Amino acid sequence: MERRLLSGDEAVAAAAADGGVHLGTGYPGTPSTEILEAFSTLGGKAQWAPNEKVALEVGLGAAFAGARAIVTMKHVGLNVAADPLFTSAYTGVTGALVVVAADDPGMASSQNEQDSRRYAVAAGLPMLEPADSQEAYDLALAALELSERWQLPVILRMTTRVCHSKSIVTRRAASAPAPVPRFRRDVAARVMIPAYARPAHRRLRTKLDSLQAFGETSPLAVWREGDGKLGIVANGVTARHAREAAPGASLLELKLVHPLPLEKIRAFAASVERCVVLEEGDPVIADAVRAAGIAVEAKAPAFRFGELDVPRVRRILARDLTPEPEPPKGKPPQLCEACPYHPVYSTLKKLGCIVAGDIGCYTLGVLPPYEGMDTCVAMGASLGVGLGLRHVLPEEDARKVVSIIGDSTFVHTGLNGLVEMVYNPPPTGHVLVVLDNGTTAMTGQQEHPGTGRTLDHAPTGKLSIEGLARALGVRNVDVVDPIAEPAGFEKLLVDRLARRELSVVVARRPCILAAADIRKYEKAAAAAGCAACPEIENV
Amino acid sequence: MSDRVDVVNVVFAGLGGQGVIKASDILADAAFRAGRDVKKAEVHGMSQRGGSVTSDVRFGREVLSPMVPGGEADYLVVLSASEIAVTRPLLGPRGVLIPPDLVDEATLPNRKSLNVALLGALARLLDLPEEHWLAAIRAALPERLHEVNEKAFRIGRAAALRT
Numbered sequence: 001m002e003r004r005l006l007s008g009d010e011a012v013a014a015a016a017a018d019g020g021v022h023l024g025t026g027y028p029g030t031p032s033t034e035i036l037e038a039f040s041t042l043g044g045k046a047q048w049a050p051n052e053k054v055a056l057e058v059g060l061g062a063a064f065a066g067a068r069a070i071v072t073m074k075h076v077g078l079n080v081a082a083d084p085l086f087t088s089a090y091t092g093v094t095g096a097l098v099v100v101a102a103d104d105p106g107m108a109s110s111q112n113e114q115d116s117r118r119y120a121v122a123a124g125l126p127m128l129e130p131a132d133s134q135e136a137y138d139l140a141l142a143a144l145e146l147s148e149r150w151q152l153p154v155i156l157r158m159t160t161r162v163c164h165s166k167s168i169v170t171r172r173a174a175s176a177p178a179p180v181p182r183f184r185r186d187v188a189a190r191v192m193i194p195a196y197a198r199p200a201h202r203r204l205r206t207k208l209d210s211l212q213a214f215g216e217t218s219p220l221a222v223w224r225e226g227d228g229k230l231g232i233v234a235n236g237v238t239a240r241h242a243r244e245a246a247p248g249a250s251l252l253e254l255k256l257v258h259p260l261p262l263e264k265i266r267a268f269a270a271s272v273e274r275c276v277v278l279e280e281g282d283p284v285i286a287d288a289v290r291a292a293g294i295a296v297e298a299k300a301p302a303f304r305f306g307e308l309d310v311p312r313v314r315r316i317l318a319r320d321l322t323p324e325p326e327p328p329k330g331k332p333p334q335l336c337e338a339c340p341y342h343p344v345y346s347t348l349k350k351l352g353c354i355v356a357g358d359i360g361c362y363t364l365g366v367l368p369p370y371e372g373m374d375t376c377v378a379m380g381a382s383l384g385v386g387l388g389l390r391h392v393l394p395e396e397d398a399r400k401v402v403s404i405i406g407d408s409t410f411v412h413t414g415l416n417g418l419v420e421m422v423y424n425p426p427p428t429g430h431v432l433v434v435l436d437n438g439t440t441a442m443t444g445q446q447e448h449p450g451t452g453r454t455l456d457h458a459p460t461g462k463l464s465i466e467g468l469a470r471a472l473g474v475r476n477v478d479v480v481d482p483i484a485e486p487a488g489f490e491k492l493l494v495d496r497l498a499r500r501e502l503s504v505v506v507a508r509r510p511c512i513l514a515a516a517d518i519r520k521y522e523k524a525a526a527a528a529g530c531a532a533c534p535e536i537e538n539v
Numbered sequence: 540m541s542d543r544v545d546v547v548n549v550v551f552a553g554l555g556g557q558g559v560i561k562a563s564d565i566l567a568d569a570a571f572r573a574g575r576d577v578k579k580a581e582v583h584g585m586s587q588r589g590g591s592v593t594s595d596v597r598f599g600r601e602v603l604s605p606m607v608p609g610g611e612a613d614y615l616v617v618l619s620a621s622e623i624a625v626t627r628p629l630l631g632p633r634g635v636l637i638p639p640d641l642v643d644e645a646t647l648p649n650r651k652s653l654n655v656a657l658l659g660a661l662a663r664l665l666d667l668p669e670e671h672w673l674a675a676i677r678a679a680l681p682e683r684l685h686e687v688n689e690k691a692f693r694i695g696r697a698a699a700l701r702t
Contacts, residue, residue, distance in 0.1 A: 005571045005579075108582040132578070132605065165580040165605040166567055237605065244603040310608040325609065328625040330591020331554060 006169045008162040011133040012070075012100060013038030014171055015140030020178035022067035022095075023047075025055040027412065028443035029074030030109040031163035032102035036072055037446075040456050048446060048455050051379070051412040052077035056084045056099065063093035063153070064190060065181040068144055072100040075116045080379070080413065086123045088153050090200035091190050092207075095179065096147035098140065099125075102158045105280045106307040109160075109442075111359065111376070113305075115281035116157050120258035121288075124204050126211055127155040127258040128220070129236045133167040139255060141175070142220070150207050157257065159280065161237045161307065212259040221261045223268060226250035230317070231272030233265060233285060233296065238278050238308050245313040260285065262292045269294050276317060280308050335364045340509035341435055343486035344404070345370035347493055353402045354393075356386030358414070360406035361442045361511075362435050379409055383417020383432065390426035398428040399497060405432065408440035408448040410465060421502060422472050429501040431493070434465055437511035438518055445514040457517075459525040469504040476503040483509050546599035547665065548607040552626040553618030555589045558654035561679060562616065563594035565658055568675035570598035573667045580605035591622060593629075614664065616657050637661055642698045652684075652691035659695025 006014065012035045016024055024039045024046040026032065040046035049055035052073040059069035073081060078101045085099065101119070104110040120127035128143050130136040136158065143154040188196045215221065230249040232242045239253040252268045254260065269275040269289075276297045277286040286298035299316045302324075308316075315324070335341060345365040348355055349372050357363060357373035358381060366373040375385050386403030393401065405414045414434075421430055440446040447453045452462025469477045476496055482489045489507060496503035510518050549566060553559040560581060567579040581594035595607040607629065615630045616637045617623050623638060630636060642656040655676060662672050676688050 005567055005577060160582060161580055161605060164582065165578060166564075167578045167602075167605065168571065168576065240603045240605070309606045310604050311610075325628070327609075328591075328593075328628065330552075330593075330622065330625050331589070333555065333590030336589065 003168055003170045005166050006133045006137075007034065007164055007166050008130065008133050008136040008158055009034035009164070010038045011136040011169050012072075012140045012156070012158075013042055013044070014169065015137045015144075016070050017042040017044050018171055018174045019141050019144045020068055020175055021070050021144070022178060022181065023059065023062045024070045024072065025049050025058050026072030026100075027052045027055055027077055028408075028440050028446040029077050029102070030443055031104060031160045032072045032074050032077075032100060032158070033443045033446065034163070035070075035100060036455060039070070046455050048448060050449050052081040053084060056081040056088070059097050059099070060084060060088050060091075060093070060153070062181070063095040063097035063147075064091075065183055066095040066179050067181040068096040068148075068178045070098045070100065070140075073102070074110065075101055075103040075114050076110065076112065076378070077101070078116055078119055079114075082119070082123075085119065085125070085153070087192050087197075089124045089204050090192055090197055092151040092203070093147060093153060094151065094184070095181070096144045097153040098143040098147060098156055099153055100140075100156045100158060102160070102163050103281065104160045106160065111378070113281065115284060116155070117257055117284045118282065120155050120157070121284070124208055125153055125155050125258070126150070126208075126256065127157050128255055129157045129257045130162055130255070131237050131239050131253070132162065132165065133169045135255065136162060137169050137171065141172070146211075150211060152204075152207055157236075159236055159307075165237075208259055212261070215256045215259060215261040216263050218256065218261075220254075220256035221264050222251075222253040222255070223264070224251040224253070226272075228271065229273045231268055231275040232278055232317075233268065233275065233289070234278040235285060236280065238280055238313070241308055241310045241313045242278050245310050246317055254285065257285070260288055262289065262294070265289055266292070266294050269296055278308070278313060278316060332367065333364060334367060335361065336512050338512040340437060340483050340507070340512070341365060343482040343489060344433065344435060344507050345372035347486070347490045348372045348402065348404075350490070351493065351497070352400060353497075354389060354397065354400045356382045356389060356401065356403045358382035358403075358405040358409045359442075360409050360435075360440075362404065362406055373404075380405070380413025380415075380417055383414055383421060386432070387417070387421055387424070387426060387430060390428055390430050395428060398426065401430070402493075402497070403430065403432045405434055406441070407434060407436040407438065407450045407465065408446075410434050411449050411463060415468070418469065418472060418474070418504075422474060425502055427500070429499055429503065431496045431503045431505065433493070434504065434506045436465060436506050436508040437514070438508075439511050439514040441511045441514065445511065445517065451518075453521055453525075457521045457524075459528070466504070466506050474504050475501045477506075478504075479506040479508055481509050482507045546597055546602055547614075548612045548631075549596045549614045549616065549661070550607050550612040550626065550629050551594045551596070551616045551618070552622045553592055553654075554622065555592050557592075557618045558651065559592040559594050559618060562618070562654040562658055563596050565655070565672075565675045565679050566596045566661070567598070568678060569667050569671045570596070572671040572674055575599060576602045578602040578605040591625070593626060614661060616661055618654055618657065635664060637699075642695050646694055648687045648690050652688050655688040656691040656695035656698070659692040659697075660699035661695075662692070663696055663699035
């Protein structure tokens with residue numbers, strides 16, 4: 001079979017292609033973004049959703065109809081998708097639904113380092129975790145199989161290192177063709193009113209018991225015999241660090257991380273003199289194993305932060321709590337020199353605005369020389385946080401508050417905040433600046449509903465941000481090019497801040513990195529005459 | 540233990556946009572073509588925006604962890620002088636630094652091919668057949684850049700000979 005050097009993300013895409021996945025959907029988020037792009041390149045049907053909740057719901061609908069679906073997101077995206085996730089454990093699926101959640105221990109490109117393994121426990125869903133690209137491929141296929149067999153969504157948890165590391169992958173022959181989707185009415189399984197949800201919860205727990213029994217004997221926990229003195233229980237890439245750091249140790253590598261094969265772990269711990277649990281992030285395995293009455297050693301609290309690597313694993317095993325060497329402090333990332341947002345930030349700084357910010361490249365405006373952001377919490381939070389500040393601050397300060405949000409982030413979850421702005425306007429009004437560079441820039445220039453192009457850059461329905469703001473009843477809606485008219489942008493912002501009204505200013509100028517490609521896509525669309533979608537009108 | 544004795548650890552460092560990731564891709568592919576086990580690790584995302592970038596490549600009979608343990612790199616290839624001081628601690632006591640000024644940029648057909656030129660210098664020190672290097676360079680770059688980069692590779696190789 002074909003052997004290739006693939007990233008973990010590319011390996012998951014290859015598994016989706018070989019596993020007969022009908023539909024892949026998700027929202028871009030480092031380090032998960034490349035999965036759907038690679039799946040599309042391999043000929044799969046892959047699409048970006050406005051956000052992770054919608055993506056999961058689309059995947060769930062497909063899996064209700066008997067299809068195989070894969071939904072991808074970064075760890076914080078799983079928070080957005082958490083509502084349908086929890087109840088999808090009750091409804092179950094007919095086909096297969098694999099939810100890929102990519103955690104970012106060490107926060108290479110994220111706002112927190114939450115441990116998504118907690119979601120598997122909380123929602124009651126099986127979770128698999130690969131250690132390298134071959135396992136990402138094998139476990140993505142295993143996740144499809146488990147999902148169909150237990151009729152449950154399965155979470156494939158990845159981490160930055162596994163997503164972005166490349167290693168050798170051997171692909172298998174494509175699996176048997178997926179069943180042809182069809183609708184079968186099953187109200188008691190799919191309509192979660194309390195009368196149907198109560199038995200559904202019991203069904204879920206029965207499925208999890210059966211999965212646990214399966215896990216006790218399945219090859220999803222690999223037991224490597226060592227010298228019998230030291231035993232290590234580890235998951236994900238940490239298991240590889242452990243093999244390198246302690247080549248003589250016995251090792252139990254957990255690939256099914258929920259439900260845990262506790263009896264196998266009990267036997268493993270009993271077979272060695274000292275048993276240590278090695279895991280990045282929260283002590284999820286250590287807590288569960290200890291709660292089951294199995295004596296194991298957990299890492300010291302200092303190793304809850306950041307990624308693990310071979311030197312840190314050596315320290316944990318040596319119970320070495322001396323201060324760790326500082327990692328190299330390189331040059332931080334910054335706004336591109338020709339970024340269209342420079343005039344926006346210089347204006348905000350000049351006017352002394354209080355800026356409720358959001359998530360994207362433009363978050364880099366918080367760094368010198370602008371230091372142009374006062375809050376940044378979650379996707380779409382600039383609206384709500386800005387409004388909250390306006391509601392309670394003394395008037396002279398309230399009038400300086402501006403919310404800024406990127407175009408993709410606005411469509412993701414800023415939209416709800418804009419509805420709140422119209423519904424509960426602060427007495428001083430509010431000003432929202434949408435930084436519209438025509439792409440999801442931070443994650444590598446993905447399309448979104450506001451670009452009017454699909455994942456593979458083909459024309460589709462286009463959401464108009466200014467049209468939407470007007471339709472919602474925002475009084476002042478303007479579009480301005482901050483590079484072409486920096487003075488005009490400043491004049492407009494000064495005027496809008498002075499009004500006790502609601503204003504949306506769309507600062508529109510293509511991302512400097514994406515501009516050439518955008519022109520190319522637009523040209524291609526014009527040449528094709530957009531004949532493909534005559535029925536779609538702009539919102 | 541013997542599994543990792545033959546593992547070669549290379550760290551590439553530079554700034555976003557300099558071709559750090561491309562260089563590590565080419566080395567990983569050359570080692571893969573030569574039949575070695577290979578792992579390559581880096582963090583992208585924020586690093587796209589002109590910040591520091593490093594990328595680790597490990598190859599040998601069997602590679603376990605994808606990351607080069609700090610202070611154990613055999614080779615450190617640095618594309619920007621500003622990154623030498625911050626990344627030098629990654630190098631092992633007998634490790635070799637390949638700095639950007641090893642190659643005179645003025646001699647390169649295109650300044651953007653410094654990454655490939657430094658790969659040429661690295662190739663002098665590694666036991667990987669030249670055919671695999673050239674195949675990896677061609678696979679990683681569009682055809683119009685093949686000639687320029689093959690020339691850069693040879694210039695780098697010659698520069699390493701002089702030192």
